[in-house]
Amino acid sequence: MYSYCNFFMVARLLDSQILSQIDSPKPGLENMTLDESMLDRIPAGITAMLRVYRWSQPTLSLGHFQTMPEGNVAPWSNLPRVTRKTGGGAIVHHHEITYCIAIASSSLASKKGHHEKLYRAVHDSIVDALRGLGWNAQLSENCTCNINSGIGRSPFLCFDRRSPVDVVIDGKKIVGSAQRRTSQGLIQHGSILLRSSVHAPHLPGILDIDRFNSLEKSKVSLRENAFPDAEPVKAKDATPSCLESQLNEEWCVEIVNRGLFLALS
Template sequence: MAVVSLTCYLLPYMEADGAANMALDEALLERVAAEPGAGYLRTYGWSPATLSLGYFQDLDEVAADPRWRDAPLVRRATGGGAIWHDRELTYSLALPADHRGSQPGPWLYRAVHASIGAELRARGLDARARSEAGPHAPPAGAASGRPDRPFLCFTDRDPEDIVAASSKVVGSAARRRAGAVLQHGSILLRRSERAPELPGICDLIEADPRPEAWAGPIARCVAAALDLTLVDPGGPLVGSLHERACALEQAVYRDPAWTGRRSPTARRRAAARDG
């Protein structure tokens, strides 16, 4: 059976703060869950630079490292480790339930990362999935010395993360709703002063470090890998998405109760300690 290309609305590159960015991503997931006729793809930056916590991470972990104590903070609806969004490009992809990428399993993660890895190799960077990187792959295990996963996503080691010169440069996370999926991920472009241990692509090769310079190429390579036909969403559609995102921004992502939520593991530990 021939693969039918899915119409995918490509939103323009934009920069926003953490709450606005996460709210718009959730609005995209809501839209494809309710209206499965098309997908959505966007790239964006963060202004100001922001630390995003994974859904299951505890706020106490932020205070454990002095460099994050005064950093702008937002909690994602997706899992995984914390990401310091500075000098990087974030992509966000929302697919309806009937697209292959929405099915449970690693196919979407692998397909998106393979397309980005191919784009990086075309620019001269030997970047590939950790599972394919052989002796140049970063070692498995947490660098933080904790028995569980490390705090920062880019010090974690998933077999499908994209690594180059022994450093992770691309990592992603996903959330599903009513069969639809949202996957978003970070592409490190340049080393940040707050996280100097994490080099970016432009620290490893000569390339334009501006996120907006990467937005178009990344969107096109992801769309090609997933058989997506990119189209302009038009003003009214973009406006309705931003209207819903504004509501989510205020109700969820700017709510201290959401940002400060504790994981089930932390709640159990606290209950045992207080009991």
């Protein structure tokens, strides 16, 4: 068992070095403050930082420009609230793992819009890992967005929205990410939904969704396309309880790092 606060590691591939941290569960404001300062805290010689964490209590995080809908009485309405610096829809952080990637780069700062390669590489890595564990994960082909949708007209919750790079299992979104450019570089937040929450009961998590009948079937997977040389992330045990313990912060660090290296290469 790892200890939360002091769990740091540096991974290196070619010229890229990633500093990863598994942090202890914290209140929303503290989590957001730490994420917002990540670009300032990247040590010299480190290409990117990854922080993986949970939340000390169920919390609703709003996208950067979001406000609560007026008169809305929803299961998440009374949760503690924070606003992320990243865009996208609101997230109920309950039975989920959050990750935050920070990449300091002047070339990234001058760009506009999302960093497609980073989204795809991280999400492809998650898809590949979940398929290795037996889930029919893939990137969504759908999008609920268009230029006329406007911020108030998209679904309120991130996991009710679809963009082509979201990770879905049988059409149900289980991973969503959003980015922010700053004068220093780029931040990407991501949420991996493990189980449904009483505060958003219509949204199933990974562990609520049936896996393939045969793990072997899942190994004919996107790995051949996206990660031909990568070792598969194996299911040590096929029982649901063991799977639940496997989908933890360490797993998240390994999988996100794999995608991050691909994006930086």
